[in-house]
């Protein structure tokens with residue numbers, strides 16, 4: 460046996476030792492560049508409306524504090540969006556999983572979160588494919604470690620088949636690298652990718668991200684599982700109700716302010732966090748979570764690189780955006796991303812009397828691109 464294979468086997472052996480709970484993680488990009496992206500976004504000019512300084516999606520979850528705050532928010536009784544999405548996932552996944560029956564898929568999870576959903580997906584996929592590979596992909600190494608542990612609980616998947624990747628999947632270059640890695644690992648064998656928990660809704664240009672992922676990752680034999688929050692109505696009352704849903708959770712408030720707390724010296728005042736509702740064209744309800752300087756005076760923020768930036772009265776830092784899609788809005792986004800629906804389940808969650816009904820759509824997609832996939836241009840990150 461080649462020395463390299465022996466080394467890999469020894470490493471697998473060490474990781475599998477009882478009581479040794481270390482995990483391997485591939486790091487797909489230079490973290491210092493992300494640091495300068497973060498500080499750059501916090502230097503943006505004045506905006507009263509949350510359209511200047513911002514924490515963009517990946518950075519909301521990046522560090523250990525944000526990861527812990529996210530895990531707490533997911534179990535908060537007052538934050539039904541994620542809690543119900545996690546609790547009802549196994550049932551909904553069973554409803555659409557039949558469309559994959561009889562085929563042997565590997566699994567790539569884009570944004571693992573707490574790992575509960577990945578556990579349900581893996582449990583089913585490995586029935587048809589006990590030798591499957593599992594690649595959890597997340598911007599946060601802490602989330603990867605925590606999510607992976609939950610995902611693999613009581614499942615007999617060899618450590619060598621689990622390849623966690625720390626990566627920001629919203630960058631085209633990174634997606635191309637991921638595609639290369641997956642092909643090196645599984646060749647032509649089919650893969651299920653997933654983007655769950657309404658993660659897509661956190662991105663400013665959600666359609667472009669979906670098109671990037673579908674276009675660059677999906678081959679004709681692969682499938683993509685997408686979960687998004689949905690709304691029956693697109694009107695101001697419904698947008699206000701969506702904002703209330705997030706505002707009601709103190710734990711979500713802690714999560715959403717955790718990045719700004721970690722990466723600036725701002726003294727967080729929760730009364731300065733606002734959840735601004737809007738109807739986004741004819742496609743979605745939009746909630747912009749914004750930190751507004753309400754002190755009546757100019758503040759100065761210290762950024763992670765020790766530079767200082769003015770934070771004038773009434774200026775804002777956008778902490779997060781999220782959406783609930785109308786059914787027509789979702790259809791259009793899928794069509795624009797050249798995604799073809801293979802199966803779908805739509806569920807409505809309980810609503811208080813007189814409140815708008817919101818729900819979750821879980822959709823299994825395949826690539827609608829005629830050529831199957833687009834060529835992946837150089838450079839090759841593995842050379």
Ligand SMILES: C[S@@+](CC[C@H](N)C(=O)[O-])C[C@H]1O[C@@H](n2cnc3c(N)ncnc32)[C@H](O)[C@@H]1O
Pocket residue numbers: 516517518520521545569570571572573574576596597598599602626627628629654655656657658
């Ligand atoms: C809303 S949570 C959903 C978690 C899980 N999929 C679920 O449904 O329970 C979003 C997840 O995606 C990860 N994430 C967000 N933006 C990301 C990005 N740009 N690149 C990689 N991971 C990202 C977060 O760290 C987090 O684990």
